[in-house]
Amino acid sequence: MTELRQVPLGELCEVTVGPSGSLLDSLQDGGDGVPVLTPSDLTTLREVEIDHLRRLPRREAARLSRFSLNQGDVLFVRQGALGKVAVIKPEHSGWLYSSSCLRLRLLSDQVLPSYLAMYLSRPTFVSDLLGQVPPGTVLWVHAATLRRQMVAVPPLARQLAAEKAVAAVDTQIKIQRALLAKLEGLGPALFEEILASK
Structure with a gap:
């Protein structure tokens, strides 16, 4: 059996925090605009749920293009519901995400987005991560903490x-x-x- 390689997450992907809440002041339910994904839009099966999407007017969304999502990105919930992740599909490309999430954009072809999402949602991974989160009323993972986490790459x-x-x-x-x-x-x-x- 081939041995797993242990690689820091930060070497596998770029980890980017979503825009601050003040930049998303104009979020609205339904209507036209660019969808903004939040933790409640991610399912326990590592998918995006589109039933209750909130949107940002296109003019404001254009200024936040550096936070846009691409096919193959992995969205990781960093506040509250740790362990919820989703792989971005083609139909979600160009959407945005909130500051409660981290965007993981792969830097290497040595790991598949779907595998990474499964790995990051593992109870043991989440438990190890929780051990490094400062105590408080709201669980919050810093990008630097996630970058340091080791990932087993087969x-x-x-x-x-x-x-x-x-x-x-x-x-x-x-x-x-x-x-x-x-x-x-x-x-x-x-x-x-x-x-x-x-």
Whole structure:
């Protein structure tokens, strides 16, 4: 078995904090504009949820282009819900992200975005990270702290195998969640039907 290489995250990718809240004062629900991703827009399955996106007017978003997202970037939640990450897909390119997140832009082709996202969401990684976060009412990870974290990097073939295996599990989770949502709605519907019956 090929030995894993331990590499500091800062050598694998550029870590960039999102724009400060004062630069996002004009965020609005719905409407036109450029979506701005926040921790609540990231799912536990390392994806972006688009149901409740907030947007920034295009004129203001243009001034923040240095914070735009590209396909293959990994978005890491650094405030509150540590361990939530998402891989940016083509349809999210050009979107922005809040200061509660860190953008990880790969500098090397030795690691796949999907593998990195899975690794950073591992309970053991999050636990180790929490041990280095200053105590306080709100958990907050500094970019420098994340850059110092070591990442186990296997050969690309093993990364692809891990990606495929986890994707299969994720698919089953989505199927089961959809079934559960239907079942949760079934009880109240049956109750109303019984009440209405004569």
